[in-house]
Amino acid sequence: MKKVLIIAYYWPPAGGPGVQRWVKFVKYLRNFGIEPIVYVPENPTYPLVDTNIGQDLPGDITVLKKPIKEPYKLASLFFKKKTKSMSAGMVPRHKATFLEKCLLWVRGNLFIPDARIAWVSPSVHFLKNYMTAHTIDTLITTGPPHSMHLIGLQLKELLPISWIADFRDPWTTIGYHQSLRLGKAAAKKHEYLEQSVLQKADAVLVTSYTTQKELQQKTIKPVYVITNGYDTSTAGKVPLSKKFTIAHIGSLLSGRNPEVLWKVFSEMIMEDPDFSDNFELQLIGKVSQEVYEKISSYGLERYISYEGYVTHEQAIHYQRAAQVLLLVEIDSDITKGIIPGKVFEYMVSGRPILAIGPEGWDVSTIISSTNTGRCFKYSDAIALKEYLKYMFLCYKEGNLAVSAIGLQQYSRKALTSQLAQVIQSLE
Numbered sequence: 168m169k170k171v172l173i174i175a176y177y178w179p180p181a182g183g184p185g186v187q188r189w190v191k192f193v194k195y196l197r198n199f200g201i202e203p204i205v206y207v208p209e210n211p212t213y214p215l216v217d218t219n220i221g222q223d224l225p226g227d228i229t230v231l232k233k234p235i236k237e238p239y240k241l242a243s244l245f246f247k248k249k250t251k252s253m254s255a256g257m258v259p260r261h262k263a264t265f266l267e268k269c270l271l272w273v274r275g276n277l278f279i280p281d282a283r284i285a286w287v288s289p290s291v292h293f294l295k296n297y298m299t300a301h302t303i304d305t306l307i308t309t310g311p312p313h314s315m316h317l318i319g320l321q322l323k324e325l326l327p328i329s330w331i332a333d334f335r336d337p338w339t340t341i342g343y344h345q346s347l348r349l350g351k352a353a354a355k356k357h358e359y360l361e362q363s364v365l366q367k368a369d370a371v372l373v374t375s376y377t378t379q380k381e382l383q384q385k386t387i388k389p390v391y392v393i394t395n396g397y398d399t400s401t402a403g404k405v406p407l408s409k410k411f412t413i414a415h416i417g418s419l420l421s422g423r424n425p426e427v428l429w430k431v432f433s434e435m436i437m438e439d440p441d442f443s444d445n446f447e448l449q450l451i452g453k454v455s456q457e458v459y460e461k462i463s464s465y466g467l468e469r470y471i472s473y474e475g476y477v478t479h480e481q482a483i484h485y486q487r488a489a490q491v492l493l494l495v496e497i498d499s500d501i502t503k504g505i506i507p508g509k510v511f512e513y514m515v516s517g518r519p520i521l522a523i524g525p526e527g528w529d530v531s532t533i534i535s536s537t538n539t540g541r542c543f544k545y546s547d548a549i550a551l552k553e554y555l556k557y558m559f560l561c562y563k564e565g566n567l568a569v570s571a572i573g574l575q576q577y578s579r580k581a582l583t584s585q586l587a588q589v590i591q592s593l594e
Contacts, residue, residue, distance in 0.1 A: 168197070168200055168201065168202045169200060169201050169202065169305070169590070169591075169594075170201075170202045170204060170301065170302070170303045170305070171196070171201055171202070171203055171204065171303070171305045171306070171307060171590060172204045172205075172206060172294070172297075172298060172303050172305070172306050172307070173189060173192075173193065173203055173204065173205050173206065173307045173308075173309070174206045174207075174290070174294075174306070174307070174308045174309070174315050174318050174319065175189050175205065175206070175207055175308075175309050175315065176207065176208060176211065176283060176310075176311075176312050176314075176315055177189075177207075177211075177213070178190070178205065178207040178221075178230070179217075179218075179220045179221030179224075180213070180216050180217060180218045180220065180221075181211070181213040181215065181216065181217070181220070182213065182215030182216050182217030182220065182476070182478070182479070183214070183215040183217075184395075184417065184507065184508040184509065185311075185335065186217075186220055186221075187220070187395070187479070187508055188309070188333075188335060188374075188395055188508065189205075189309055189333075190220060190221050190224065191396070191398055191579040191582075191583070192579075192582075192583050192586055193205060193224060193228060194223060194224055194225070194398075194579070194583075195579060195580045195583035196583060196586070196587065197225065198580065198583070199583065199584060199587035200587070201587055201590060203228060203229075204228075204229045204231065204301075204303065205228065205229070205230045205231065206230075206231045206232075206233075206290070206294060207230060207231070207232055208232065208233065208234070208235035208283075208286060209232035209233055209234045209235065210234055210235060211235060211237070212237045215476055217478045217479055218478075219478050219479060219480050220478075220479055223398075231297070233286075233289060233290060233293055234289075235283065235285070235286040236285045236286070237282055237283060237285070238273075238278065238282050275349045275353055276349060276350050276352075276353040279353055279356050279357060279360070280312070280313040280314055280317070280338070280357055280360055280361075281311065281312040281313060281314050282312070283312045283314045283315075284314045284317070286314065286318075287314055287317045287318050287321070290318045291318055291321045291322060291325070294318070294322060295322060295325050295326060298322070298326060298328065299326065303328075304326075304327065304328050304329060305328065305329045305330075305331075305590060305593065306319055306322060306323070306328050306329070306330045306331070307319075307330075307331045307332075307333060307590075308330070308331075308332055308333065309333040309335060310332075310333070310334065310335065310336075310338075311335065311336055311338075311341075313338050313360070313361070313364075316332050316360075316364045316368075317360065317364070319332060319364070319368070320360075320363055320364055320367055323367050323368070324367075329369045329370075329593040329594075330367070330368050330369050330370075331368065331369065331370045331371070331372060331589065331590070331593070332364050332365070332368040332370075332371050332372070333371075333372040333373075334371065334372065334373050334374070334378065334382070335374060336374075336505070337378055337381065337501075337504065338357070338361040338364075339357050339358055339361050340381060340501050341501070361385075362385060362386075365382060365385050365386035365388065366386055366388070368386075368388060369388065369593050370388060370389050370390075370391060370589055370592075370593060371386065371388055371389070371390045371391070372390075372391050372392075372393055372586075372589070373390060373391070373392055373393075373504075374392070374393070374394050374395055374504075374506055375392065375394065375504040375505065375506045375529045376392055376504070376529055377503045377504025377527075377529050378392075378504035379391075379392050379504075381504065391585075391589050393582055393585050393586055393589075394506060394511070394533075394577060394582065395506065395507075395508035395510075395511055395582075396508075396511045396577040396578055396579045396581070396582045397511040397512045397514065397515045397574075397577060397578060397579065398578070398579040399578075404487075405484055405487035405488045406488065407488060407489075407490060408447070408488050408489060408490055410445050410446070410447040410490075411442070411445040411446050411447065411490050411491075411559055411562050412447045412448075412449050412472075412488070412489045412490050412491070413446075413447070413448055413449065413489065413490065413491045413492075413493050413521065414449035414450075414451060414485055414486070414488075414489035414491070414492055414493060415448075415449070415450055415451065415452070415492075415493040415494075415495065416451045416452060416482050416485055416486060416492070416509060417451070417452045417482075417507065417509050418452050418453045418454075419450065419452065419453070419454045419455060419458045419495065420455055420458075420497075421455045421457040421458065422497035422498075422499070423458070423495040423496060423497055424455075424457060424458045424461050424495075425495055425498075425523045425545060426461055427523070427545055427546075427547075427548050427551065428493075428495075428523060428551065429461060429462050429464075429465040429467060430465060430548070431548060431551055431552045431555060432446070432448065432465065432467055432470070433465040433466055433467060434552070435552070435555065435556070435559075436466075436467075436470070439559075441563070442559055445559075445562075445563075446470055447470060447471075447472055448462075448467060448470050448471050448472070449471075449472045449473075449474065449485070449489060450471060450472070450473045450474070451473075451474040451475070451476075451477055451482065451485050452474075452475070452476055452477075453475075453476060454473070482509075482512075483512065483516075486512060486513060486516040486518065487516050487517065487518065489516075489518055490518065490558075490562055490567055491518065491519055491520075491521050491558055491567075492513045492516065492518050492519070492520050492521065492540075493520075493521050493522075493523075494507065494509070494510055494513065494520055494521070494522040494523070494524075494530065495522075495523050495524065496522075496523070496524035496525065496528060496530070497524075497525070498524070498525050498544075498545040499525055500525065500527075502524070502525055502528075503524075503525050503526075503527045503528050503529060504529055505528075505529075505530075506529050506530055506533065507530075510522075510530055510533065510534070511577045513539070513540075514533075514534075514537055514539045514571055514574055514577070515571070515574055517568065517569065517571070518568075518569070519539070519540045519541075519558060519567065519568070519569045520534055520539050520540025520541070520542075520569075521540060521541065521543075521554070521555075521558075522534055522540060522541070522542040522543065523542070523543050523544075523545060523551070524542065524544070524545075525544070525545075526544050528542065530542060536572075536573060537571050537572055537573050537574060538569060538570060538571055538572050539569050539571050540569065541554055
């Protein structure tokens with residue numbers, strides 16, 4: 168069986184979406200004649216923890232661990248709340264305090280490409296010897312954090328190996344990159360490192376077609392799209408909420424703040440007493456203060472059910488219980504290629520998806536082609552309101568549902584088959 172070494176930062180018990188992709192690949196790789204060996208930090212700083220993730224992995228998978236030194240641990244002794252938020256991706260976009268500005272400057276200019284850079288050198292030394300001793304000739308790195316790719320970059324220079332760089336999110340064009348208060352030298356270094364990875368890797372993986380087009384302009388190496396997906400669930404049938412519950416599951420960062428939707432909710436509450444009596448906005452996961460303030464400005468506080476961060480298993484339960492599932496992305500050209508991993512679990516939940524994002528968003532095509540909901544631009548206030556009225560009417564009549572098509576292509580096992588083909592193409 169062919170052996171492949173996978174370098175990742177996020178691994179169980181890490182919570183959140185970042186860990187799911189490679190846990191599921193590792194779960195199924197043996198089905199395709201590939202033996203995964205995983206290398207992860209021994210003592211990472213995970214902003215979210217979920218002890219249930221990874222319980223379905225084969226018990227005999229080799230997981231190598233080495234200590235990591237992270238500045239977040241030291242900084243959290245003094246600024247616990249701020250560093251935890253930033254580590255979780257809650258980068259302030261407006262009204263940043265002086266402390267936040269300082270922390271962002273340090274993060275962006277002194278730790279390039281990210282705060283896990285100190286793990287690169289010791290990892291290269293250890294893995295060079297390990298890969299040689301165990302005759303492993305294929306390496307996969309997954310980022311962010313993109314410092315994982317720098318381990319791959321150095322190992323590629325030292326060993327006769329094939330290397331696949333997996334970009335779960337873009338590097339220099341990701342939404343928060345512009346918020347890191349980068350100096351010119353730091354910005355150029357980010358671009359140089361990104362370009363080095365793209366040129367030296369034998370193949371590049373991305374999660375969306377927009378990101379594929381972007382990176383194909385930066386490298387002649389093959390860039391493959393393997394989206395995130397859904398896995399089989401042991402969750403039984405979940406009763407639907409009796410209220411007209413619209414649930415958003417996951418982080419609502421400051422940029423994911425669709426004022427048009429809050430305004431429509433407010434108007435429908437004032438215009439229709441029946442809607443007011445039945446409506447509930449369920450927010451499950453981290454929500455930034457700016458989003459809270461904007462929602463509150465439209466008088467929606469008493470309609471909100473806030474559950475905070477929940478385990479992945481609990482998230483599946485909430486998805487299946489909601490009447491409507493809300494999906495939101497930042498309204499920007501640079502987010503058109505962001506396909507949240509939860510969209511695929513949304514699609515198999517059997518509940519209609521209400522998505523709001525940038526024009527040309529890749530998610531719009533996926534939702535439309537699978538008949539799992541509707542996607543709107545931030546400027547689509549009238550159409551958005553009419554669709555909400557239609558869904559509320561269906562809810563009152565007891566027939567609010569979707570008839571999904573073509574979902575099998577997004578199963579984790581089918582996606583792992585695609586990964587195996589990429590690995591085999593490099594032999």
